[in-house]
Each structure stands twice: as structure tokens, then as C-alpha cells.
Amino acid sequence: MFESLDISGSGMYVHQNWMDAVSDNIANVNTVRPSNEDAFQARYVIAQSVENGGVGSGVRVAGVELGDAKGQLVYDPEHPYADAQGYVRRPDIDMGDQMTEMVMAQRGYQANTANLDRVRAAYQAAIQMGRG
DSSP: OHHHHHHHHHHHHHHHHHHHHHHHHHHTTTOOEETTSOOOOOEEEEEEEEEETTEEEEEEEEEEEEOOSSOEEEEOTTSTTOOTTSEEEEOOOOHHHHHHHHHHHHHHHHHHHHHHHHHHHHHHHHHHHHHO
16 A cells, blocks of 8 residues: 555656646746847656556656747847847747646646545554554
8 A cells, every 4th residue: 555655646746847847837938038049948847657567656757858949039129138120039838738738737636636645544544443
């Protein structure tokens, strides 16, 4: 049963990292940079299953991929960062995709916490049986 705690804990860790990356992407969706600099690069968490002799033992963060540094050139001649032609660089982040990712990460985190609660209740029941 202790393995159940490890599996739920690893899932919570991955989903927390996923939510952190998505919230960072959302917070920087309107970040503007001069056209000669790289745009803010979105972060995408890569999850990988952890195997233990052919049996699943949870998940781990295998890495973080970065989005396109080119971003989008946007015509905004009034912006202080605008170049001589009036362009600035914005990140290439789709807010709809990010909101969908956030909901999926939240649901995964909630599922792992619910499983953790069930395991905890089973432990408590086993302890009560041992006492009585």
C-alpha cells in the first residue's frame, strides 16, 4: 500500500509542475520585447512513466520543452519597444490551449489527491482493525 502513496505523490508533483508552467505561460502571454530580441518562450512539461520491473511506479518530470523563440512580429508603432518599422515581438502562445492545459493539469492533480485520501482512509481503517 505504501507504493500507492508514492504513485499519487509523483502524480501530484508532475501535475503541480505542469500547472506552474501553464500559469507562467498565461502570465507572459502579453509580454512584449523589441523585434531584435527573442520572444518569451512558453514552457511545456514532459511527463514520463516510471517502471519498476514492468509494473508502473508513478510518473516523473522528464524535462521541459521551450516554445518558439521567434514568437510573432506584431505591428505596434506606438509601443516604446517598437523598431523603426513599428514592430515588436510577442510570444506565440494560444490562450485557449493554455486554459485547456490548465484544466487538464488541475483535474489530474485533483484525481491524485482523491486517490491519496482513499489510501489514507484505508490505512486508518487497517489501524482501527488492529486496535480492536
